[in-house]
Amino acid sequence: MTLETATVDAGTVKMASGVVVEPGVFQLQTRDLPVETPDGWVLVDICAVGICGTDYHIFEGKHPYLEYPRVIGHELSGRIAEASGEWKAGELVVINPYLSCGECRACKKGKPNCCERIEVLGVHREGGMCARIAVPSGNLYRANGLSELQAAMVEFLAIGAHAVRRAGALEGERVLVTGAGPIGIGTALFARIRGADVHLLDLSEARLRQASSKFGFDNLHLVGDDILAGSLTDGFDVVFDATGSARAIEAGFPLLAHGSRYVLVSVVKDQIRFDDPEFHKREAQIIGSRNATAEDFETVMQAIREGLIDTDALCSRTIPIHEIADQFQLLANDRDTLIKAVVTL
Structure with a gap:
């Protein structure tokens, strides 16, 4: 992380977070940097965040499943913040933002993407447009052979x-x-x-x-x-x-x-x-067709590795997080020519 995304404030580490406060209002706000996780969860330092149609719908007040204010961001790449279980510090990962219960009928049938109690990062719970996030270990996929920007584009392609x-x-x-x-x-x-x-x-x-x-x-x-x-x-x-x-x-x-x-x-x-x-x-x-599963994420990553998907053509713009508040409305207005804008941390 950089001083642009995280700072020390009265002994507590703070981080900049992209928040839709209410329809039509996007701000960078200061939130606490997570330092602890529940069992089975992993801390990930975010590298890049793709801005999605869902994020624009949240900004415009059109999303059917949302309460404000909300830290947005669910197209996420990051690096493991601390070694944990099978994960080594610094490994590049793609984050699956669909948090499933594992117990409902859909989950037991192998369809966690439509879990009855699903929580999507950036929609039902706080998202990843911030310096660090805690995620269940099972929602992380190694992004071997991909760049940080490419890894942030895997989720929307998986849809x-x-x-x-x-x-x-x-x-x-x-x-x-x-x-x-x-x-x-x-x-x-x-x-x-x-x-x-x-x-x-x-x-x-x-x-x-x-x-x-x-x-x-x-x-x-x-x-x-x-x-x-x-x-x-x-x-x-x-x-x-x-x-x-x-x-x-x-x-x-x-x-x-x-x-x-x-x-x-x-x-x-x-x-x-x-x-x-x-x-x-x-x-x-x-x-x-709702969300995506681990199989789809792997399909996308393999297609990128094989050169079947031109991620350079998909990525229209990269924007540092400290500039996004000034540009979010412009991005929302420019969807005719914008394919994918990616916020970098």
């Missing part, structure tokens, strides 16, 4: 990798990803790795241009286009929604081919309505 895994087979299938933001791009990348013919749909021409220039996606569609014209008349085998918009989710149902799957990656507060006879005659499936 897309999990959604693609939830969709099932994909090789040779026609896939539409609605929403070309970070989660949508991550989903599209892993669908392509799995052999799909990937199309992207978005409101923003700028986002679609980025998808083409940075990642080589050529099948691009603007909202309002007659997307089912020509060779696409019979629809898509898989549609992924990564928009966070109820209207966009509803607009995706007519794009489903017969025998297709609709994977809802985003979460919205609203009710979703669709035409049941049209849905039924397609024998379509609706699949929820």
